[in-house]
Amino acid sequence: MTLSVAPTPHVPGRLVVVQSAKRKRCAACRRGPLSLLVLxxxxxxxxxxxxxxxxxFLPRGDTALTRRSREESTLSAVVVRFNRRKGRYERQGVLVEEAALARAEARCLADAEARRRRRARDARRRAAEDERFVAAFAAEVVRLFPGCPAERARAIAAHASVRGSGRVGRSAAGRGLAEGAVTSAVVAAVRHVDTPYDQLLMSGVPRYEARRRIAPAVEGVLRAWQGAGADVG
Structure with a gap:
């Protein structure tokens, strides 16, 4: 009894097991039909x-688990299936010792836990860095605009420096606490919070026209916060 559907598969240095769709029986013990067989x-x-x-059987898909299962297993085999459309055998997974698979899963879980702890540490580190940066940004807002309430300065700093936001606080100038970047953040905050700018945009007023209309109100707030004359335009 022979398989005529395809040449005998060969994977260098590996035992090969075929995943068969045909109802084949074992040539030795007549057991069957066989879903997995060796030629x-x-x-x-x-x-x-x-x-x-x-x-x-360990299906393909988890590269790390497959690699570690083979490392842990004294005996293993590659499982392949013939793809008629492509005319070739394709890997479906591996056969490994059950105890080896358990050890490999434990190793992968340990790594996953280590990655989780590292992500948590990184998140705490980034949060601390962000907190320090917001405090520094807020302090610079107050230095440039002494009349700005402390809670408002912190709100401006927190909004401007959100990671991944693309806002001015995350720019190179913003991270360097450049005066122009800090001032831009303050102007933007005043524009949206202390003037009817957003309502003008929602009513269909073009952006540049809306900015022109609210410019005096923005200047008024900034003058009050600076305690001296400043033309922000």
Whole structure:
């Protein structure tokens, strides 16, 4: 009894098991139909007759788990299936010892836990960095605009420096606390909070015209916060 559907698959340095869609029976013990078989000189053998019956199937997909399972397993085999459309065998997974798979899963879980702890540490570090930066940005707002309430300065700083926002606080100038960048953040905050700018935009007023209309109100707030004359335009 032979398999004529395809040449015997070969993976250098690996035992190969075929995942068959045909209803084949073991040439030795007649067990079947076989979903997994080994070809010996063209004749199908069940896993038990091929001394592989104690192995368990691990589908492809998790590269780290597959690699570690093979590392942990004294005996393993590559599982392939013939793709008629492409005319070739394709890997479907591996057969490994059950205890080896358990050890590999434990290693992967340990790594996952280590990655989780590292992500948590990184998140705490970024949060601390952000807190320090917001405080520094707020202090610069108050230095440039002494009349700005402290809570308002902090709100401006927090809004301008949100990670990934693309706002002025995350620009190179903003991170360097350049005066122009800090002032831009303050002007933007005043524009949106202390004037009817947003309402004008919602009513269909073009952006540049809306800015022209609210410019005096923005200047008034900034003058009050600076305590001296300043033309912000």
């Amino acid at each position: 010996e000189e063209g004749a199908p053998r069940c896993l038990h007759c091929a001394d592989l019956g104690h192995l368990v």
